[in-house]
Amino acid sequence: xxxxxxxxxxxxxxxxxxxxxxxxxxxxxxxxxxxxxxxxxxxxxxxxxxxxxxxxxxxxxxxxxxxxxxxxxxxxxxxxxxxxxxxxxxxxxxxxxxxxxxxxxxxxxxxxxxxxxxxxxxxxxxxxxxxxxxxxxxxxxxxxxxxxxxxxxxxxxxxxxxxxxxxxxxxxxxxxxxxxxxxxxxxxxxxxxxxxxxxxxxxxxxxxxxxxxxxxxxxxxxxxxxxxxxxxxxxxxxxxxxxxxxxxxxxxxxxxxxxxxxxxxxxxxxxxxxxxxxxxxxxxxxxxxxxxxxxxxxxxxxxxxxxxxxx
Amino acid sequence: xxxxxxxxxxxxxxxxxxxxxxxxxxxxxxxxxxxxxxxxxxxxxxxxxxxxxxxxxxxxxxxxxxxxxxxxxxxxxxxxxxxxxxxxxxxxxxxxxxxxxxxxxxxxxxxxxxxxxxxxxxxxxxxxxxxxxxxxxxxxxxxxxxxxxxxxxxxxxxxxxxxxxxxxxxxxxxxxxxxxxxxxxxxxxxxxxxxxxxxxxxxxxxxxxxxxxxxxxxxxxxxxxxxxxxxxxxxxxxxxxxxxxxxxxxxxxxxxxxxxxxxxxxxxxxxxxxxxxxxxxxxxxxxxxxxxxxxxxxxxxxxxxxxxxxx
Numbered sequence: 001x002x003x004x005x006x007x008x009x010x011x012x013x014x015x016x017x018x019x020x021x022x023x024x025x026x027x028x029x030x031x032x033x034x035x036x037x038x039x040x041x042x043x044x045x046x047x048x049x050x051x052x053x054x055x056x057x058x059x060x061x062x063x064x065x066x067x068x069x070x071x072x073x074x075x076x077x078x079x080x081x082x083x084x085x086x087x088x089x090x091x092x093x094x095x096x097x098x099x100x101x102x103x104x105x106x107x108x109x110x111x112x113x114x115x116x117x118x119x120x121x122x123x124x125x126x127x128x129x130x131x132x133x134x135x136x137x138x139x140x141x142x143x144x145x146x147x148x149x150x151x152x153x154x155x156x157x158x159x160x161x162x163x164x165x166x167x168x169x170x171x172x173x174x175x176x177x178x179x180x181x182x183x184x185x186x187x188x189x190x191x192x193x194x195x196x197x198x199x200x201x202x203x204x205x206x207x208x209x210x211x212x213x214x215x216x217x218x219x220x221x222x223x224x225x226x227x228x229x230x231x232x233x234x235x236x237x238x239x240x241x242x243x244x245x246x247x248x249x250x251x252x253x254x255x256x257x258x259x260x261x262x263x264x265x266x267x268x269x270x271x272x273x274x275x276x277x278x279x280x281x282x283x284x285x286x287x288x289x290x291x292x293x294x295x296x297x298x299x300x301x302x303x304x305x306x307x308x309x310x311x
Numbered sequence: 312x313x314x315x316x317x318x319x320x321x322x323x324x325x326x327x328x329x330x331x332x333x334x335x336x337x338x339x340x341x342x343x344x345x346x347x348x349x350x351x352x353x354x355x356x357x358x359x360x361x362x363x364x365x366x367x368x369x370x371x372x373x374x375x376x377x378x379x380x381x382x383x384x385x386x387x388x389x390x391x392x393x394x395x396x397x398x399x400x401x402x403x404x405x406x407x408x409x410x411x412x413x414x415x416x417x418x419x420x421x422x423x424x425x426x427x428x429x430x431x432x433x434x435x436x437x438x439x440x441x442x443x444x445x446x447x448x449x450x451x452x453x454x455x456x457x458x459x460x461x462x463x464x465x466x467x468x469x470x471x472x473x474x475x476x477x478x479x480x481x482x483x484x485x486x487x488x489x490x491x492x493x494x495x496x497x498x499x500x501x502x503x504x505x506x507x508x509x510x511x512x513x514x515x516x517x518x519x520x521x522x523x524x525x526x527x528x529x530x531x532x533x534x535x536x537x538x539x540x541x542x543x544x545x546x547x548x549x550x551x552x553x554x555x556x557x558x559x560x561x562x563x564x565x566x567x568x569x570x571x572x573x574x575x576x577x578x579x580x581x582x583x584x585x586x587x588x589x590x591x592x593x594x595x596x597x598x599x600x601x602x603x604x605x606x607x608x609x610x611x612x613x614x615x616x617x618x619x620x621x622x
Contacts, residue, residue, distance in 0.1 A: 079439070094547040094548070095547070096546070096547055098517075100411075100436060100517065101436050101437060119513060119516075120513075120543065121512070121513060121516045121517075121543060122517075122518075122542075122543045122546045122547065123516070123517040123518075123522075123546070124513065124515045124516055124517065125411065125412050125436050125437075125515045125517055126412060126436075126514060126515035127514070127515070128390070128513055128514040128515045129513075129515050201432070202430060202431075202432060202435065202439055202440075203437060203438070203439040204435045204436045204437035204438070204439045204440050205430075205432045205434070205435055206411065206432075206433075206434040206435065206436055206521075207433075207434075210517075211434075211522045211523075211524075211525075212522075212525075212546050212547060212549070213522075213524050213525065213546070213549035213552055214522075214523075214524065217549075231433075232431065232432060232433045235407070235433045235434070235523050235524070236405040236406070236407055236433065236523060237405070238523070238524035238528075238549060238552040241524055241549040241552045241553065241556070242552065242556065245552070245553065245556035245559075245560060246560065248556075249556060249557065249560035249561050250560050
């Protein structure tokens with residue numbers, strides 16, 4: 001049994017905020033949210049817990065924080081609804097679970113984990129999986145728990161632009177996902193990702209988050225990845241699987257592989273955003289091609305760090 | 312502009328039937344269905360049409376044939392409903408569209424194509440995309456159009472086994488998907504896939520078909536792929552993307568890459584099934600690790616061929 005230093009990285013979305021519109025108060029609030037999510041995951045790892053449990057804890061914390069576009073504070077579709085996607089993957093055996101288009105569970109990532117652990121399936125949608133969640137005792141808060149005025153106002157702006165025939169290409173409304181990757185002391189990796197999607201997405205849109213190999217991926221032999229950004233491009237370029245494939249077939253490091261996919265495959269093809277990734281030695285990398293990415297990371301024995309811009 | 316011989320392959324599911332239970336009459340009916348679907352796609356290619364149009368035509372023909380588990384004749388969930396997944400991908404620019412869990416359109420692949428061509432999204436679920444299909448004039452037959460007694464009886468068998476706590480591991484009820492891959496005279500490739508999923512799948516289960524890079528993939532630089540089999544394993548091993556990755560990064564031929572993924576990655580990990588694949592030179596391959604795969608293929612200037620077992 002290996003007993004190596006653990007490593008953990010998290011993100012709270014990429015390209016979602018311009019430096020020009022940031023205030024010191026907002027920045028402090030985002031950083032506090034990132035620190036809390038890092039701590040939730042690190043507490044698991046420090047106690048000898050698994051990477052799967054660590055990424056679950058970090059993503060739950062990010063879903064609970066309304067500043068981030070997942071769980072509480074998720075964005076709205078054109079129909080004024082919140083539809084959430086989430087997934088989790090265990091690098092030990094590539095087992096994975098995902099849900100798409102759900103509204104109800106406080107923590108969509110826990111519903112994804114339920115799919116992974118208790119069904120023969122990988123991805124589920126619709127009422128039945130919600131019922132599975134209720135029966136399993138997951139928390140289902142009142143609907144207004146998820147509502148935030150800022151996201152509602154953002155939708156009204158988007159709808160007004162759509163009514164005038166203008167494209168809403170403000171990345172602050174297009175992006176936003178949360179995620180975590182971890183490598184535990186046993187050298188096992190895992191990834192979890194959760195999102196509300198785009199502000200003003202069509203009802204029923206499924207993004208890259210619940211597609212293993214696109215926005216979320218984990219395999220001990222290569223790496224764990226969680227992505228955030230223009231999900232449709234992450235799907236078309238199978239971003240997570242391609243980072244792993246470059247490591248597997250070209251022998252690239254996780255740093256070089258993730259950088260290539262983010263800067264070339266995605267960056268050259270309208271795929272703004274970024275990823276966080278970790279390999280089974282605990283090497284972390286957090287590349288992004290957008291103006292900023294809310295992110296944090298910690299390795300055993302070092303102090304947790306958080307950042308927003310390319311600092 | 313290249314002007315090379317076209318190539319087309321189709322499948323109607325893998326592992327779905329044991330030689331011991333096949334009759335000459337059934338075999339003839341399946342082969343006639345495969346020939347009709349090959350002809351539909353080849354007619355497009357012979358007239359100088361695109362690979363995207365050819366795979367659309369072939370998959371529509373397979374969806375219309377109740378012997379195959381897609382469109383008319385789709386299998387039933389534990390709740391006695393039919394929920395269909397479909398996708399299409401254009402190798403020229405990796406544009407792709409998919410739908411999951413839909414019931415209504417005569418040809419789910421046409422709804423997937425509508426997502427690709429008319430929305431900013433890749434994958435859609437739920438009522439809104441059905442409404443888009445109706446507005447676009449897609450055909451929505453009466454619900455009983457899709458019903459077949461044989462699939463209903465198969466569900467009753469599965470439910471009876473579930474009630475006794477027995478696993479239904481009969482591949483005839485677990486598998487079944489249709490798909491097509493083509494390379495047109497311009498050297499452009501495309502793939503399309505459509506399915507009813509598993510007999511006795513949980514309501515809301517989404518398989519590999521609507522996940523680009525899992526059960527369906529197309530990119531001119533490598534290949535077009537359509538898969539059929541145990542979809543959950545195709546997702547975990549990102550089957551389509553991995554075939555392309557072996558070509559891109561290791562320089563393998565489409566034949567070697569597809570064989571490796573089907574026999575090793577899938578075959579060694581409970582992933583029974585197969586794929587059809589074509590590269591931009593028109594090289595076709597149709598490997599499977601199950602007892603049989605309904606399949607057909609044609610290259611310009613040769614006679615169409617169909618097969619079921621490892622013949």
